[in-house]
Amino acid sequence: MWAERLTIESKPKTVSEQFNVLFLYHFTSSLPVSVTDGETGNKRPTMAGTSRGSTRSRASKSSAENAPILSPLNPKLRKDKTRNNSLIRIFNVNLKFLLGFGIISFVIALFFIYPIVNPMEKPQKPRVITPLPAPKLTDLPMFQGEHRESLYWGTYRPQVYFGVRARTPQSLVAGLMWIGVKDGRYFMRHVCQDSDELKQYGWTSHNGRDYGHQVLTEQTMSLTTSFLKSKGHGSGYGGDWAVRIGAQSNESIPDDEMLNTAHLFFYMADEGGKSFNLGRGVLDIHDDSVLASGSRSDTGDWQLHLLSEDVSQVHYSGFKTPHIHNLSDLVLANLAVQARKFGHLLLSDSSDDSPSILVFQISARIPFRADIVFLSGTSTRDSRVEERLSRLTGISLTSLLSEKQKEFDDKFKKCFSLSDELGLESESVGKVALGNMLGGIGYFFGQSKIWLPSTSTLNAGDNSVLYWPAELYTAVPSRPFFPRGFLWDEGFHQLLIWRWDIYISLDIIGHWLDLMNIDGWIPRELILGAEALSKVPEEFVLQHPTNGNPPTLFLALRDVISSLKKEKFAAAEASDISVFLDRAFVRLEAWFKWFNTTQSGKELGSYYWHGRDAATIRELNPKTLSSGLDDYPRASHPNEDERHVDLRCWMHLAANSMRSIAELLKMDKDVEKEYGFTAKMLSDFELLNKMHLDSANGAYCDYGNHTEKILFVLATFQT
Structure with missing residues (x-):
């Protein structure tokens, strides 16, 4: 049975498994093992029978067969041989004792060594706090040297x-x-x-x-x-x-x-x-x-x-x-x-x-x-x-x-x-x-708190986990109220900043894209460091990896690409922009795919913002914080059937921008065609009319389970 187990084991072994197999091999090799012949019913020796015991048996038999040949040549050798055989038998007894003692010692040693060789596995790190395995944009040469030093000091505390x-x-x-x-x-x-x-x-x-x-x-x-x-x-x-x-x-x-x-x-x-x-x-x-x-x-x-x-x-x-x-x-x-x-x-x-x-x-x-x-x-x-x-x-x-x-x-x-x-x-x-836009640029360092589902066992009794330590160089939407980075605000900021200083703009965009995790998700709000945290109510600290934020960075990138094609940049700037876009593409693609899979609706070409609270009793129309339009009135009863017209527009912008970047960088035609197809589908007015046109009001609207038949009832309580 031991031999059979060793024979069928074929998958790669860990270090600890190799220790166990080695132990089993030495243990079984000391036992006479045989299997039954399926045809004759007779027992036949197996390879495992070539143990030390078998070897010693064959050695003894060979000595007995050769004795008559050795005897006439040297009679004294016969006596010595006999004496040696006696010693071998004594030694044989000692060897069995030593072998047993060795096995016991080995097991005891293995008991102590095993935890060292194969320590208790730690809980696997959640994907949500695993960085995207791609080169960082902020490591590009254009952001090193003189550029980095020239921006070292600043009014970075908005x-x-x-x-x-x-x-x-x-x-x-x-x-x-x-x-x-x-x-x-x-x-x-x-x-x-x-x-x-x-x-x-x-x-x-x-x-x-x-x-x-x-x-x-x-x-x-x-x-x-x-x-x-x-x-x-x-x-x-x-x-x-x-x-x-x-x-x-x-x-x-x-x-x-x-x-x-x-x-x-x-x-x-x-x-x-x-x-x-x-x-x-x-x-x-x-x-x-x-x-x-x-x-x-x-x-x-x-x-x-x-x-x-x-x-x-x-x-x-x-x-x-x-x-x-x-x-x-x-x-x-x-x-x-x-x-x-x-x-x-x-x-x-x-x-x-x-x-x-x-x-x-x-x-x-x-x-x-x-x-x-x-x-x-x-x-x-x-x-x-x-x-x-x-x-x-x-x-x-x-x-x-x-x-x-x-x-x-x-x-x-x-x-x-x-x-x-x-x-x-x-x-x-x-x-x-x-x-105020440029004077409001800040530098932050720390770890965001990320929400974990209740099924996670990483932090017992805690529903959050820390993102990896990260730095963020960014403009802020408001110095008194929101002096920290907001993902969707930043795209609008960069519409102004790139025209003033393209390298500051690319540096900021690079910092944001470097915060992307392995799934292509970027936290919508970055609260890094004690100073930033001191300005945020506790209920808004946790970032939810199921929720997005409009990919407004594509607004700035679209304009930069357009100006690049019109040759509005100096040669050195144009070269650096192309290098930036080339490295950024893998991150932008992961970002697009995250939206296209996690925020898609039931109908092909439909999307809806996740994160609306369908169970709240505090709001008649639950907010949609992830959309950026927090209190824009959407369907009164959130569910998976919703279709949000603004997110559809953002996805068209993203797909069209990705197609433009692929074209600019002369990438594989299939990549360009794929994004071009998506952009064309999302700009199809027949499909848009079918999903979002409200003919009665002559407007494109969200689709969802909505009612305006609401009755306010005054509740009475007995004390």
């Missing part, structure tokens, strides 16, 4: 009124807070929120790379923040940057200390928890401009400087904390203690040991101006700190900011082919729209 960070997971982070006055009360301003009731805030100009200008209008005071980057001789990776902050009174105000004094709080924090050194500038800002210093592997040694003729004193506080999203609370708590003890709103001039956050309070009479400068690579032999600092402050900074503003204005006219007849007001609105 959720705060002013914030700076680098495009790296554990970054140095800088930001601005200030105390606003309303109805005789103080309020801290930091995170963008409408409840602050600022009259105005936003970027009036921003080029997306190294310059931006912002206006923030309080009830009685206006602040301006100007941001500028510079890569000077001696700078570390990413270069240097400067922030000019100005404060003006909005109107004639009485001689009130509360209203005439501005309290600004500029801070530096390290997301990696590295500590800072406090500079001598906190003791006397006019004697030494260094507020803080530190060292990082990316930028090298760095310094933060403050230069202002209007600022009379600087106060500070240092905090050791792993989080920065609650920094406003830390500062307010510190100020509250000082106010109770001493009756004034000044930071405590104290610090935790090894602080990872330093906050500097800059107080001055309005109007005033202050220049804050970050210098990288300050410890190199030829760092030229004083020269670089001088270039980014005072009159020199004023000149640089004016040059950048003029460059922005000129490029705006050229980029959008504006005529001189366009009024200044319309042009200003356009600049603000572009400035």
Whole structure:
């Protein structure tokens, strides 16, 4: 039986199975095994019978047969042979003992070795958190080198009124807070929120790379923040940057200390928890401009400087904390203690040991101006700190900011082919729209929470799993309400951004497509990091892998392809776009197939948005969050028979775009024809009329189980 089991085993074995087979082989080889002859009924030896026991039997028989030949030649040998046979028998007994002992030892050893060789298998990772096995777009050479470094620092924290960070997971982070006055009360301003009731805030100009200008209008005071980057001789990776902050009174105000004094709080924090050194500038800002210093592997040694003729004193506080999203609370708590003890709103001039956050309070009479400068690579032999600092402050900074503003204005006219007849007001609105779009670009890093079905056994008692750690470089739809990435919003953003800077646009699109999982699904909302998470209600955190979001990125790609065919790009740009599309094709194809399979309806060529809640008792018409048109009225009773006309249109756009890309890249004709066939089917008006035309209203509508016969009943409860 053992032999038969070994014979029929043919599938590849794991290491542990090989151990088991090896053990069985040695164990059975020591046993005399035979099988019955099917014809004669006699037993015949099998190959397994060639065991050690059999070998020893044959050796003994051979010795007996050869004895008469050996005896006449050497009689002494006969005696020695006899004596040796006796020893063999004794040894034979010992060998059996040793063999038994060895088998037992082997089994015991195997008992301990087996868990090491074949450890308990972990639950298989769900497909939903498995990345698509394709080269990443963000790894393309066009996004490395000078491009990556030029975009390293930026105003990539759209959720705060002013914030700076680098495009790296554990970054140095800088930001601005200030105390606003309303109805005789103080309020801290930091995170963008409408409840602050600022009259105005936003970027009036921003080029997306190294310059931006912002206006923030309080009830009685206006602040301006100007941001500028510079890569000077001696700078570390990413270069240097400067922030000019100005404060003006909005109107004639009485001689009130509360209203005439501005309290600004500029801070530096390290997301990696590295500590800072406090500079001598906190003791006397006019004697030494260094507020803080530190060292990082990316930028090298760095310094933060403050230069202002209007600022009379600087106060500070240092905090050791792993989080920065609650920094406003830390500062307010510190100020509250000082106010109770001493009756004034000044930071405590104290610090935790090894602080990872330093906050500097800059107080001055309005109007005033202050220049804050970050210098990288300050410890190199030829760092030229004083020269670089001088270039980014005072009159020199004023000149640089004016040059950048003029460059922005000129490029705006050229980029959008504006005529001189366009009024200044319309042009200003356009600049603000572009400035806020580019100034709202953020960088995020973290892991999204993905919903798992109740049948999953991966996380007992939990209905979620974390996506892989990922970074996202993206514009955001709203700084106060939605300061994070939304998939369908991004396609509309890129309709504007690609015309301004094609490389920024492709970089953003690449980041989104790199988030695709093995099924071709991309989360519709990316909530990455503690700061982003702090702005999202708990019920909206989970992302559902069964639900899509309009593939609006095809809108931008369609326009880029059209401009490419019209030769509107420079030769180098055209080449890079083609390389990008070539690598992106496998991801775009997986994305299209995900929609075409998971969001398809019962009828050929029909589609419907999944994710509507048919069991809700809170809504008469369940929302369709996945469509982007959240509360657009669809069928009152969601089911699988629905047909959504907007998704059909998106699928036509996607199919037609895929056909255009295949044609542009001169891909296999079958690929081009396949997408062309789908696009043609979805543009067939006869089929469209059959599925979606409402003749009575003369409109194309969704199809589904809908009723308007709803009766509201007042429920009564007895207590």
